[in-house]
Amino acid sequence: MHSDHDIYDTDLEEEVFSDEDTIDEPIHSHNSKNYRILKAMDIRRLMEEDISKTSTILSVSTDISVALLRHYNWNITRANEEWNVGNVTLARRLILVATSTLVGIIDTVSAEHPIFPLLNILKPHGKLVMVCEPPKALELPVFLLLMGRKIMGGSIIGGMKETQEMLDFAAKHNITPEVEVVSMDYVNTNVF
Template sequence: MKTVGYAAHSDDALMVPYHFERRDLRSNDVAIEISHSGVCHSDLHTVNGDWGPQPYPLVPGHEIVGVVTSIGSDVTKYKVGDRVAVGCMVDSCQECDQCHHGEEQYCRNGMTPTYGAPDRISGEITQGGYSKHIVVREEFVLSIPDNMDISRAAPILCAGITTFSPLRTWNVGKGSRVGVIGLGGLGHMAVKLAVAMGAEVTVISRSNKKEAQAKELGAKGILASSDEAAMSAAGSSFDLIIDTVPTKHDINIYVPLLDIDGSLVIVGQVGPLEEPSTAPMILGRRRVAGSLIGGIKETQEVLDFCAEHDVYPECEIIRMDQINDAFKSLAAGDLAHRYVIDMSSLEA
């Protein structure tokens, strides 16, 4: 299938139009015409080569929504015209214990990311959602609930599931005390989801300048990490802290905010942190953990949860040709919303 997208051709080049071929449908494949594609901070990291060399040309995008245009002969879950979504992975071994537990993101043999990785069968490099079409095996396609606004659904496939999964894993519910470090693309979804689960939520930020925004999202307020007195007074006051900071930073100031048996879960930075001190962990039986997206079952769960509770990312819809400006904005600082590309703006 001939299609067009926007690709990076090197780690220092602008994104430009790119014509390429999607694979012919296999028997278990679903072909999708993409209507909207979310822009994730990890797209920027990847195309810049921050996480290692990439197989350019590279079409990013792993927050994908659209409509089924054709199906393989063995597909049973979807039909032409269905509204569907694709997230951060498009394949896994389907045979290991993690795949059998619905945790394909932790596949023992390695899951296949939506872009920048060899296809498990052909070896060709996967290309993502900054394009008009995509072909994905049935098991990694998700259903968009009938009452969901498709134009605002895309970021749920990464920002949504990345924050929903630890909230579910750590059993957040009514009365849970949750802190969210950072109010960017991930952080604002963490706030909305935790509030919808019944938690008392506080945003932890360097200053109070986003306090009104935090309260609009449902948080009770902001704890300014630059205010030493406020940080000291907030000691042992959280059951769970979701750390969405996407760069190297110091977690030592946040760990004492956890109550005994509390956990700080890192979902933003992939890579080094400032040297941690074990003292607050040992003295309060506190934990520092990490979490990677979620499995297909849990990703469907977050889509359904968001539809049921009317939880949507804060979205700024952009044209495809505005992607380089969007990347500049992402690089400049945390935005408390997600860019979403309207793929109808991409000329075939």
């Protein structure tokens, strides 16, 4: 037996528990705030859009965008602001996020630089290949090599096979070096 003043309204119950698909319609609460029920696919799509936006705005790879967004609790504005500040500690934090993620690294830096961060990013059995010669001997953290079963090697040109592949690729795609022909009487003058 229901009266007009009954607190329990059966029509409301039918609306709330109906099986109709009303996902796209906002739900109005008693506080007049709008809420939207998100499906897993909606969340994934929104996350992919955030990653794409961050990658585009900062001109970085998607991996770095994901690391930044995770580090700043998916706050796009804060991630962009911190990246643009050029904070050195941010770069260190990103390296920690990226720990043990790469299978191989080709190091082409000929200046003096630490090897520890590079070895730290490598997965177990990862390879670090040096194709440069720094001016001073580098400190080598042997413990990281041993514990991660990581391999470090190097080559000045990469080997005859790789050099030939590079030359063939350049010829196929019409990639040529810039050549400046200088006469003999001009050789000893200061070009700079």
